[in-house]
Amino acid sequence: MQKLISAIVADIGKVLLGKEHQVKLALACLLSRGHLLIEDLPGMGKTTLAHALAQVLGLSYKRVQFTSDMLPADILGVSIFERDSGQFRFHEGPVFSQLLLADEINRSSPKTQSALLEAMEERQVSVDGETRQLPEPFFVIATQNPLHQSGTFSLPESQLDRFLMRISLGYPTREAERALFLGVDPRAQLQQLKPRIDVAALKKMQSLVGQVKASESLLDYLERLVLHTRQSPECAVGLSPRGALALLHAARAWALIHGRGHLLPEDLQAVLPSVAGHRLQGESGDGIQLVERLMRQVDIIAA
Amino acid sequence: MANQSELLPRESLLWIFAAQFAALLPQFALLPLWIVCAWAFAVYWRLEVFRGRRDLPGRAVKLLVVALTVGGLALSYGRWFALEPMVALLAVSFTLKNLELVSRRDAFLSLLLAYFVAATLFVYEQTIPYALYGTICVVVITAALAAQLGHFSARPRRALGLSLRLLAQAVPLMLLLFIVMPRLGPLWAVPQNKSGASTGVSDSMTPGDFTRLSKSDKPVLRIAFDGPVPAPEQRYWRGLVYSDFDGRRWSQGFGVDPREGGVVRWSGREQSLPEVGPRYRYRVIQESTNNPWLFAMARPISDTRGVGETSDDRIIKRGPVYSRFAYEVRSWPRETLTDVRELDDFQHRRNLQLPRGGNPRTRAWADEFRASGLDAEEISARVLKFFNRSFTYTLKPPALGVDSIDEFLFGSQQGFCEHFAGSYVFTMRAAGVPARVVAGYQGGEWVDQEEYLLVREYDAHAWAEIWIAGRGWQRVDPTAAVSPERIRDGLQNAAAEEFMADSLLPLHRIGILNRLRLEWDMVNYRWYQAVVSFDSDKQQNLLKKLLGEVSPLRLAAFIAVPVALALIGILLWLWFSGRGRRLPPASRLYQKFCRRMARAGIARRPGEAPRDFARRVRVEKPALAPMVELITAAFEKAAYGEDPAAQKQLRRLLRQWSPGANFMFLKTVGAGRIATGE
Numbered sequence A: 001m002q003k004l005i006s007a008i009v010a011d012i013g014k015v016l017l018g019k020e021h022q023v024k025l026a027l028a029c030l031l032s033r034g035h036l037l038i039e040d041l042p043g044m045g046k047t048t049l050a051h052a053l054a055q056v057l058g059l060s061y062k063r064v065q066f067t068s069d070m071l072p073a074d075i076l077g078v079s080i081f082e083r084d085s086g087q088f089r090f091h092e093g094p095v096f097s098q099l100l101l102a103d104e105i106n107r108s109s110p111k112t113q114s115a116l117l118e119a120m121e122e123r124q125v126s127v128d129g130e131t132r133q134l135p136e137p138f139f140v141i142a143t144q145n146p147l148h149q150s151g152t153f154s155l156p157e158s159q160l161d162r163f164l165m166r167i168s169l170g171y172p173t174r175e176a177e178r179a180l181f182l183g184v185d186p187r188a189q190l191q192q193l194k195p196r197i198d199v200a201a202l203k204k205m206q207s208l209v210g211q212v213k214a215s216e217s218l219l220d221y222l223e224r225l226v227l228h229t230r231q232s233p234e235c236a237v238g239l240s241p242r243g244a245l246a247l248l249h250a251a252r253a254w255a256l257i258h259g260r261g262h263l264l265p266e267d268l269q270a271v272l273p274s275v276a277g278h279r280l281q282g283e284s285g286d287g288i289q290l291v292e293r294l295m296r297q298v299d300i301i302a303a
Numbered sequence B: 001m002a003n004q005s006e007l008l009p010r011e012s013l014l015w016i017f018a019a020q021f022a023a024l025l026p027q028f029a030l031l032p033l034w035i036v037c038a039w040a041f042a043v044y045w046r047l048e049v050f051r052g053r054r055d056l057p058g059r060a061v062k063l064l065v066v067a068l069t070v071g072g073l074a075l076s077y078g079r080w081f082a083l084e085p086m087v088a089l090l091a092v093s094f095t096l097k098n099l100e101l102v103s104r105r106d107a108f109l110s111l112l113l114a115y116f117v118a119a120t121l122f123v124y125e126q127t128i129p130y131a132l133y134g135t136i137c138v139v140v141i142t143a144a145l146a147a148q149l150g151h152f153s154a155r156p157r158r159a160l161g162l163s164l165r166l167l168a169q170a171v172p173l174m175l176l177l178f179i180v181m182p183r184l185g186p187l188w189a190v191p192q193n194k195s196g197a198s199t200g201v202s203d204s205m206t207p208g209d210f211t212r213l214s215k216s217d218k219p220v221l222r223i224a225f226d227g228p229v230p231a232p233e234q235r236y237w238r239g240l241v242y243s244d245f246d247g248r249r250w251s252q253g254f255g256v257d258p259r260e261g262g263v264v265r266w267s268g269r270e271q272s273l274p275e276v277g278p279r280y281r282y283r284v285i286q287e288s289t290n291n292p293w294l295f296a297m298a299r300p301i302s303d304t305r306g307v308g309e310t311s312d313d314r315i316i317k318r319g320p321v322y323s324r325f326a327y328e329v330r331s332w333p334r335e336t337l338t339d340v341r342e343l344d345d346f347q348h349r350r351n352l353q354l355p356r357g358g359n360p361r362t363r364a365w366a367d368e369f370r371a372s373g374l375d376a377e378e379i380s381a382r383v384l385k386f387f388n389r390s391f392t393y394t395l396k397p398p399a400l401g402v403d404s405i406d407e408f409l410f411g412s413q414q415g416f417c418e419h420f421a422g423s424y425v426f427t428m429r430a431a432g433v434p435a436r437v438v439a440g441y442q443g444g445e446w447v448d449q450e451e452y453l454l455v456r457e458y459d460a461h462a463w464a465e466i467w468i469a470g471r472g473w474q475r476v477d478p479t480a481a482v483s484p485e486r487i488r489d490g491l492q493n494a495a496a497e498e499f500m501a502d503s504l505l506p507l508h509r510i511g512i513l514n515r516l517r518l519e520w521d522m523v524n525y526r527w528y529q530a531v532v533s534f535d536s537d538k539q540q541n542l543l544k545k546l547l548g549e550v551s552p553l554r555l556a557a558f559i560a561v562p563v564a565l566a567l568i569g570i571l572l573w574l575w576f577s578g579r580g581r582r583l584p585p586a587s588r589l590y591q592k593f594c595r596r597m598a599r600a601g602i603a604r605r606p607g608e609a610p611r612d613f614a615r616r617v618r619v620e621k622p623a624l625a626p627m628v629e630l631i632t633a634a635f636e637k638a639a640y641g642e643d644p645a646a647q648k649q650l651r652r653l654l655r656q657w658s659p660g661a662n663f664m665f666l667k668t669v670g671a672g673r674i675a676t677g678e
Helices: A002-015 A020-031 A046-057 A072-076 A110-122 A174-182 A186-192 A199-209 A216-231 A241-257 A265-276 A287-297 B010-030 B033-051 B059-077 B083-100 B104-124 B128-147 B156-180 B345-350 B360-372 B376-390 B404-412 B417-430 B478-482 B484-489 B511-532 B536-547 B552-578 B585-599 B610-620 B622-639 B644-656 B659-669
Strands: A035-039 A061-065 A077-082 A087-092 A099-103 A124-127 A130-133 A139-144 A163-167 A235-237 B219-225 B236-242 B280-286 B307-310 B315-317 B325-331 B435-442 B445-447 B452-456 B460-468 B472-476
Touching: A002 A020, A002 A046, A002 A186, A002 A241, A020 A035, A020 A046, A020 A163, A020 A199, A020 A241, A020 A265, A035 A046, A046 A061, A046 A099, A046 A139, A046 A186, A072 A077, A072 A110, A072 A124, A077 A124, A087 A130, A110 A124, A110 A139, A163 A241, A163 A265, A199 A241, A216 A241, A216 A265, A216 A287, A241 A265, A265 A287, A265 B610, B010 B033, B010 B083, B010 B104, B010 B128, B033 B059, B033 B083, B059 B083, B083 B104, B104 B128, B128 B156, B128 B511, B156 B536, B156 B552, B219 B511, B236 B460, B280 B511, B315 B325, B360 B376, B360 B404, B360 B417, B376 B417, B376 B460, B376 B478, B404 B417, B417 B435, B417 B460, B417 B478, B445 B511, B452 B511, B460 B478, B478 B484, B536 B552, B585 B622, B585 B644, B610 B622, B622 B644
Parallel strands: A035 A139, A035 A163, A061 A099, A099 A139
Antiparallel strands: A077 A087, A124 A130, B219 B280, B219 B452, B236 B435, B280 B325, B307 B315, B435 B460, B445 B452, B460 B472
């Protein structure tokens, strides 16, 4: 299991150079059945990461580029009258895939955004009064441009909350970039990636996440972290119970990726910025800064 | 008109009325009825104001109401400076305050007054039921105060709960104040009610008339002995001596009562004490009788303030016993005393006094004794023998005519103690032996393993005393000659058939009820002993027992120490409850490790995970690193892997290691022995 996971991480690492941490986070997010939001500038490898993940995990992959004039039907699918059979037939939209890359999600209108977000939460879509199950597993990796860029509709908090993690890739290191210059085109490499596991193995891995042990001491630490976000005057909005649960799940997946049967405080700390960053709101500054202060202030051992 | 926001809301008003009702309820029985109506009227008006149908009364109406109530009080009582009109005045002003109940300030005023009104209850009664009721009053009034804070706090459960909690917290303070607060005498004395009928023994007896023998089982005396206890046949509690007989009625005679110039020694110390020590020491608690007579066995001396001894061996109080009164008595039985003086002339004549005429048969019979030359004791024995031969003891004797003694002795021959004592004394006097009737109580019932003797009203008794030259006054009980069981077992047994024959239910026959009654009396007795009679003397005694010596310093310590202890207790409680749950053992061990590391100069930051800390130690203090890594690995396994073996290992590691003695340990244990976790 451990070997398999390192192999998956290494495979993606070949395409996305020097981003091991982010790759692991993305993997942890998928293992804990969460959706991932990648926020970064264009051209940083968001799409590459999503594509590589789908490739390595052997998932069916579709990509939707969101635009401001998109309608929900463009994602969910439409019923079209077919002359041959004289009936309406439902044409599935891109949402009917195992891994959906929703590129630049914040460029579309809120109506379209919410159609996707509903599908994410319920793992089913209702079209023409008929409820259709989405494939299993179902992941959404959404990317969004930083909010100050023009032509964006920011996602409301309630919809941000649907994403288990929000990560950003950032610029590559000098060595990574040099390797990128020297090496072959990552896109070509992407095509060569072979699936390491199938859907059954992925599901088994997901079930293993739930078995990672969380001790009393660790739950105490989690409790203190959550309580601090709710009580600290710095945080306008504290972490919801869903947020706290998301933190625990993601940390479990993180521990599994690192081959541990039990959680360590480091696991919580590793996923905390990605899980809590988009859920917390500070009086001033970004959620990420808040999370960093939170990690510094809350004692791991005792209150 | 007050500011709209200050107006009292509905639940405030209702609570105030409830508190007023609770405070006034016991007064309703004592006060004139129109005061109850005044209260109802004031409440009604105030409720109408609340509904907006009426305005608060104006100045003219208020003046009118005040004039009416003052007039009403004057009409009801006629005199001002007595207790009841004062209480009534307080109650009326308290009820009329409802007509001015506008703002929250008025509400507080009314409720604080309610405490005072509730306290006036204890002017009349201090028994346990009243004390309980007083407590309930205080709870309700405090709840009403708590309810003034707003809608949320006015809910009954919440207000009463808060009230109970507040009062429970005040209990220690109450006890402390009860013990140490100086008992000041009343600043002014309000005359108490004197019109109450006297019960039990009265200042005269008329055996011939309608029988007035009390069958009431109300307690009169409670007597607790300190040391030896007199035998049942010695338990004669003397209260009055009747020396004067007018042919029908026995009375004290002129000049016996101190108000008529009777000689009373008010302080036992002035009296020449008998050489032999007192046989009996006891404490009597007497219910109110509205008479000054106290009850004791013959030859009593009392050290209680305001109690004096008379020359006919009784004790009396300076003023009437209006409320329960306790006094200490020492008694010397007459046979132990040797200082018998001769009967002086006046006393001699007084105790031989007989009306000029009447009862010729008795006189003739007595003349026979006189003529036969028998001495006093022999005459007495003859008379008693006569009684014993042909008389019956009954509670319902026939009424007697003009020559009551003749009719009784030679006619009806039925009667109770008064008849026997009266006719005996008459006969003795006629035979020339100085004699007198003594009234009081006889016997008593033990309560709770002889803790105290309970004497009830039906234990009232009359007997005789005759003068025997050289031996002084001797008690003779003619009733004992007729019905010895009356003396031995008490009235209830001696005349069981007649006793309470007219009561609806023969409750006295149910043993358990009698026992319960005695138990209840015992509870009351203890209550009185411990609480009501806790006066300044008892206080001094208690403080002396507690402190050894009453000095300001010790008293201050006595108050300060419990207060300090209580405060420390609260502090500890706050500290422990604020500390939250105890950490798991592994975390505590790791904390210990962190403290040691901090002393060694490298402190873990709050948010620093153990492994990050170990990494930092490797960089900053490489010498400590191997051991720190071992400890970190053990801690992670113990705290997060929940591995008990790792916890033991962590404990062992910490016991043997400190940052200062690092190398020693590594040599002795060796790093290889310890698994590194991952």
